[in-house]
Amino acid sequence: MKITILSRSASISSTKRLVEAARARGHQVRVLNPVRVEMHLDGRRANLYYRRRRLPPCDVVIPRIAQSINNYGLAVVNQFAMGGMALVNTARAIAESRNKMRSLQLLSAHGIDIPATVMARDAADLKAMVGLVGGVPVLVKLLQGQEKRGVMVCESLQSLEAALEAILGLGHNLIVQQYVKHSGQDVRVLVVGGKAVAAVRRRPRVGRMSYTLNRGARLERLELTDSQREAAEKTAVLVGLEVAGVDLLDVEEGHPKVFEVNSSPALPEMESATGLDLAGTIIERAEQLATGAPAIGAPERAPAAVPPRRKRASRPRA
Incomplete structure (x- = not known):
């Protein structure tokens, strides 16, 4: 089988693991930097070129x-x-997961518990709405920010106001979200093909309030509860991702809150913590597709119900 991996570099650790897993199963693999791919459309064909070669x-x-x-x-x-090739994660699903507010709206509409979240275009409005998410401290997230740099914690109204004015002044959209202190479990679940295949508990480094894999959290293998598994699997299916890293906060046992969905989850860290061949699991799903x-x-969204028209009362004839 011929597999294409779209990645900035074959040396990136997760990309490298996928290449190794694919070759171990006897497949041909090429890694293409997406920005080097050229596209051609003419109404009849959708052609792809790489460094000017078809x-x-x-x-x-x-x-x-x-x-x-x-x-x-x-x-x-x-x-x-458009060229008829199977995809592990479609453009639509990746875009849905990358827009934090839209993905949270989708999850909330389908009964997935999420941290309380507010969004507005004005710093004063956001500051006034902080009470709706439980007050400070709060998380401030760029709406389409990178996992490494798109999140900050504001512990006072003064720091929040300064952050909001600075970020909104640069033209960035953002959301303000309930900050749930780490009294419960901070969990990342890897979902492949709609099934949770691995999970880790994440513990931030001492002195760090960050919870992301990319910022040095320590990982421990975790056996999922039924409610955690259901929340993660349902989230991936709703967003439409074949491969997803679903981030959960489980503050009260049995009540997980989904706070993030990642379409390109890091693999080596989770493999090291769990002892599982997760890259191989993704390649197996690619084979199936x-x-x-x-x-x-x-799922198709049900159209909004149209209220029945009221019948006009007939006028009495003269």
């Missing part, structure tokens, strides 16, 4: 699109789909 088709594409090239990268993913297995997709 790309031969492959069986399946595994996107690992960086946030810094999000718009161009998603256009490339979509072009592969390439051979016609049904893909995960966000």
